[in-house]
Every structure is written in C-alpha cells, then in structure tokens.
Amino acid sequence: MKLRRPPRPTGAAFLLAQLGAHAADRFAERIEGLGVAPRHAGILRVVATTPVCNQRLLAKRLGVLPSRMVILLDELTEKGLLERKRSTKDRRHSEIILTRRGQRMLEKLSRLAAEHEADLCAALTAKEREDLAALGRKIVHQQGLTPDVHPGYRKL
Amino acid sequence: MKLRRPPRPTGAAFLLAQLGAHAADRFAERIEGLGVAPRHAGILRVVATTPVCNQRLLAKRLGVLPSRMVILLDELTEKGLLERKRSTKDRRHSEIILTRRGQRMLEKLSRLAAEHEADLCAALTAKEREDLAALGRKIVHQQGLTPDVHPGYRKL
C-alpha cells in the first residue's frame, strides 16, 4: 500500500492515544486467562486501597454509572473475589470488601502488570522509562486526572 | 475519601493507558461540533494519504470489520465528505475519494488537533514534548504498530 507522508510528524497527543489503546488491549489479553477483565481489575484495585467503600463511591471514582457498577460487582461476587456486606448502621449502604481470593487475584494482577510494563517498554532503557513516566505524571497532574485511575478500558 | 497509597508508583504502561483514554475523550469532545466523530476523522486521514483506496484496505488498516466500515462510509458519504466511485476496471472495487468538502473538513480537524495537542501538553516545555514524542515513537516502532493509525477511539 503506497502512502503519501502525512504533512507533519506525529504529535504527542496522537501517540498517547495510540499507545494507550495498544497498552489497554495488550493488558486485557494478558489477564484474560485469569477470568477477569481490565474493568474488574480496576475495581479490585480501588477496593483494596479504599478502606470504607460503597458502590456509589466506586462508581463515581471509576467513572461508571451506578447501574453498571451493580453488574460488575455481581460478576466479581460470583467469582468469589469480593463481598457485599450490608452496613448495620445505615442499611442503605453495602460495604465492599475483598475476599482472600480477591487479594490473591490482585497479587496475580500485579505481577502480570509488571510483565506487561516490561514488554511494552522493551524499547526503552530504565532511565528512559522513568523519564516517560515523569512526563506522563506531569500531564496527569496538570490535566486534573485522578492518579491510579483511568476510565474506559475497552473490551471485555 | 481516604486512600491507602498503592504499593508502587504508577508505571509507564498504566500512565499511557490513562492518558491515552483521556486524550481520546478530549479530542472527541473538541471535534464534536464539526459533526464528525474520531473514527470518521481517522478514516478521512487515511483516505487522504492513500492514493488508491478501497473499503477492504481501509477496514484492515483501521482495524475495523468490513461490515462496520460500510456503515461508517455511509455516514461520511451522507455528509458529503467523500464519495464511492465504482472502479471501471474491476467493478467489485469502489474507490474512495475525498470531496472538496472532505478536504476542508480535514483541514479543520488538523487545526483542532493542534489545539488539542497544545492543551494536553500544557504542562510540558517544547523540549519535553519532543522528548515525550520521541519516546512514544520508539515504543510504537518496537511494538510493531502502524504509524499514524490507531484502533479503537472510544465513544460516538
């Protein structure tokens, strides 16, 4: 396929979008065997780092509608990775807690994430990786994004 | 919301996915007023830089099923941005060509992309932007991604 060159070299914004989609896809493939999808992984991550955690909070933090969060938590509950515990003080809330199995799953996910990172950045030296992360963090901060959370993993 | 700190600082892979989704969302918002979605923009871009261009080629290059491409091209044709011209030599193919209007749309998109880039990288100096882009290009190359194309813009 013959191509005319695009007028300008590819900008940083386009590269970020391209690489982000690629990274998300590859991560999804990598954890597929564990029986959970990236969106589940994100939930487990937030639940583990949020002491008192209800569904409303989770939904808002992950940028998902509460009605959707119900389904995702149903799936995770069915897999035995977390439990809903009705609060005794305010029986409208249900506290979300990780099961032992959920904690083990989170550890596995952590290992796979490290492998994922290594593969994705195979072209970079250790210093370059840190430079890239530092630049990324600058943008995340200036753009007002919540660290360690991102919306819209695609697929599954 | 009180949070325990995640065990490790955020890795480059996660940052890329987070920033990529953010960049894609912001770009989608920015071009919304033009009446086209990011996936349309991607198609126009490829059509403009591919001299002889049929639907099969487009679909493969953009990672979309041919059946989906039919619909996307229908939408762009309805907006008068491109035309399907049956090849006289092989009447199975239809050559996709940009209309004048499509070219003007592409120019507008180009301007908005530049603004988008400026806003997204507002936290970085010119040199930092170039460093970021250079690191990104290294990864794109090593990962075997097609330059200037990325799959799966989300939304609209």
Added chain:
DNA sequence: ATGCAATCGTTCATAGGATGAACGATTCAT
C-alpha cells in the same frame, strides 16, 4: 469456453456495553 474459487461490498442477526429513568428500602431534616 466453462466451471470453480476468491474477492469485494453489503445485509442481516446477535450479543454486549452505555446511558438514563424510575423504584423500593432506608435514613435524615424539619
């Protein structure tokens, strides 16, 4: 030349995620 496989664009059916309205149960405020 004829028949067979392959190619291209297209239609169709199906499954799944996103979105927002509405509801029951419960708690809070006045």
Added chain:
DNA sequence: ATGAATCGTTCATCCTATGAACGATTGCAT
C-alpha cells in the same frame, strides 16, 4: 410525622462489535 434525600437495583433503549451469509464480479484451471 411527613417529605426530601440517599443507596442499591431493575428496566428499557440506544449504539457498537462481531461474524455469518449473500450477490456481483473477476481470476484461474482445466
């Protein structure tokens, strides 16, 4: 005590993704 607000949940609806199948057309082998 009554009405507003909160939380989890159900439901209906829209849009997208996915792949099977089809008609039209062409290339190839015999």
